[in-house]
Amino acid sequence: MSPWRIKDFRKRFNLAALHKSTGRYSEAEPLLKLALEQRKRLLGEEHTDVATSLNNLAKLYESTGRYSEAEPLLKLALELSKRLLGDNHPDVAISLNNLAALYRYRGRYRKAKPLFEQALTICEQTLGVSHPTTMTIRANYASFLREAYH
Structure with a gap:
């Protein structure tokens, strides 16, 4: 992945983290979803950064009480991490x-x-x-x- 795309991910994540930390969940969610989709598209479904993005989105859902949406993402992130990293x-x-x-x-x-x-x-x-x-x-x-x- 080119360095400018990595910086773009970091900016999106940092902005999403800021929104989440200030309770602006509705502004954080689309940024986290976009980061996840871009990572899947650019890195492929089988990449550790995809697992990280899944965890990040799931933690946002957890923060807003959307547990039923968070659980499958967390399970998928765990399965992916185990498969890729042991x-x-x-x-x-x-x-x-x-x-x-x-x-x-x-x-x-x-x-x-x-x-x-x-x-x-x-x-x-x-x-x-x-x-x-x-x-x-x-x-x-x-x-x-x-x-x-x-």
């Missing part, structure tokens, strides 16, 4: 964490727990216990445990 890659852990968080929000604790555990194990083994991603997933899991079991 079962023990940090990006797979992030996808597992995202799907676990969705299940948590929906009160599906039995489905969330093993996903959080798997994500944490992958991060501890591949990134180490002090890595920021590992610490974030550990905090998410701890918060989940407090909520689900208290």
Whole structure:
């Protein structure tokens, strides 16, 4: 992909992230959808950046309570990441964490727990216990445990 197209993706994503962080979800959604479609067209369906875009759009849907729309995107992102990167890659852990968080929000604790555990194990083994991603997933899991079991 040419450098100008990469910059275009980054600009779109940054603008979408800004809109999302300020609660302007309706402005973020078309940018995230466009980024996903362009990545699919330019990189092909089987690319890790497509999985990232799926996760980003799903997290927006989750933020707006559109869980039924988020779930299939998160599952697809997880499947794609596993297929392209293997079962023990940090990006797979992030996808597992995202799907676990969705299940948590929906009160599906039995489905969330093993996903959080798997994500944490992958991060501890591949990134180490002090890595920021590992610490974030550990905090998410701890918060989940407090909520689900208290």
